[in-house]
Amino acid sequence: MVVASPLAAYLLVAALLFAIGLAGALTRRNAILVLIGIELMLNAANLNFIAFWRYGPHPEALTGMMFAIFSIAVAAAEAAVGLGLVISIYRHARTTDLDQMNRMKG
Amino acid sequence: MSFAFYLIVALTLAGGLAAVLLRNTVHCALALTVAFAGLALLFLGLDAQFAGFAQILVYIGAVAILVVFAILLTRSSEAEQEGVFSKSWLVGLVIAAGVFAVLGWAVLASARALPWQAAAPIVTVRDIGNVLVGRYVLPLEIVALLLTAATIGAVIVALHEKERTR
Numbered sequence: 001m002v003v004a005s006p007l008a009a010y011l012l013v014a015a016l017l018f019a020i021g022l023a024g025a026l027t028r029r030n031a032i033l034v035l036i037g038i039e040l041m042l043n044a045a046n047l048n049f050i051a052f053w054r055y056g057p058h059p060e061a062l063t064g065m066m067f068a069i070f071s072i073a074v075a076a077a078e079a080a081v082g083l084g085l086v087i088s089i090y091r092h093a094r095t096t097d098l099d100q101m102n103r104m105k106g
Numbered sequence: 107m108s109f110a111f112y113l114i115v116a117l118t119l120a121g122g123l124a125a126v127l128l129r130n131t132v133h134c135a136l137a138l139t140v141a142f143a144g145l146a147l148l149f150l151g152l153d154a155q156f157a158g159f160a161q162i163l164v165y166i167g168a169v170a171i172l173v174v175f176a177i178l179l180t181r182s183s184e185a186e187q188e189g190v191f192s193k194s195w196l197v198g199l200v201i202a203a204g205v206f207a208v209l210g211w212a213v214l215a216s217a218r219a220l221p222w223q224a225a226a227p228i229v230t231v232r233d234i235g236n237v238l239v240g241r242y243v244l245p246l247e248i249v250a251l252l253l254t255a256a257t258i259g260a261v262i263v264a265l266h267e268k269e270r271t272r
Contacts, residue, residue, distance in 0.1 A: 008217040010152070012210060013115050017122050017141075019206030024126030026198025027191050032131060032176050036138050039169060040122050043145050046157075054152040055220070059227035062237050066245075068157050069234075072164050073249045077256030079169045083176040084260035090180040091266070099192055 010051035018044035031086045031096045035079065042075045111151060118144030129190050131177050139170045153226045156234050 021040030028034055046068045053064025090096050121141030125134045142165040149158035192198065238246055 005217055005220045005222050007220045008213055011213045015206055015209035015213060016119060018209065019202045020122040020126055022205055023199055023202035026201060027195040029190060029192050030131060032173060032180065033134060036125055036134060036173060040125065040141065043142065047145060047148060050149055050152050050154045050157055054154065054227065055224045062229065062234065065154055065157055066237065066242050069160055070245055070249055072160055073253060076164050076168055077253050079172055080260040081256050081263065083172050084264040086176055087179050087264045096180045
């Protein structure tokens with residue numbers, strides 16, 4: 001492998017995972033699958049935080065670790081609200097297909 | 107980098123790809139769980155035990171279950187006739203590839219400046235707890251408030267509306 005630095009390897013993995021999540025969020029029709037893509041992107045960002053914390057100059061300050069932990073908590077709240085919204089929209093429009101959700105009212 | 111690292115990376119990326127590409131929505135949720143587990147293993151490999159176990163608890167234990175519940179409640183698992191990808195899937199794919207190209211280029215161009223070796227930091231859960239209730243106590247309280255508000259909000263949003271034609 002060209003990349004010898006372990007931090008660069010982790011960053012590349014995170015970039016690839018972010019791109020996979022972005023592709024999923026942009027190409028899927030199902031709203032739940034779009035949320036899954038967003039979760040993958042959030043996780044890739046968390047991997048970046050942890051990798052920079054591990055190889056950064058001051059790991060004992062715990063900055064990156066704290067950011068990742070708070071990010072996990074916020075992502076849990078986001079998933080709960082997002083899936084609640086999807087269920088509510090499904091009740092209203094009887095579909096989770098985003099291509100059919102093209103009206104602002106009713 | 108060890109063999110275990112490549113194995114975990116392959117598992118994580120395969121899980122992520124399957125979560126995005128599979129046709130059956132339930133299979134996507136299960137593949138997403140595999141990707142979350144791989145990420146937790148990566149966190150453990152980075153000596154971030156607390157974050158790794160928090161990842162397992164929150165993502166595999168809560169978010170994946172929530173996704174499965176949402177899929178079952180919205181009957182998304184039934185086969186769709188017109189394909190699972192959006193009409194503008196090519197645009198999305200190009201955007202994602204462009205983003206990965208930029209990120210990968212940035213990482214590779216700066217790979218020389220990245221630190222090579224770092225001693226494994228010795229961080230106990232006691233340290234994390236001390237920091238959480240010391241320096242980061244305000245964010246902790248805000249997150250607690252946010253989680254409460256999000257839970258109540260999710261319940262209210264998803265509540266069955268009985269009197270729709272009032």
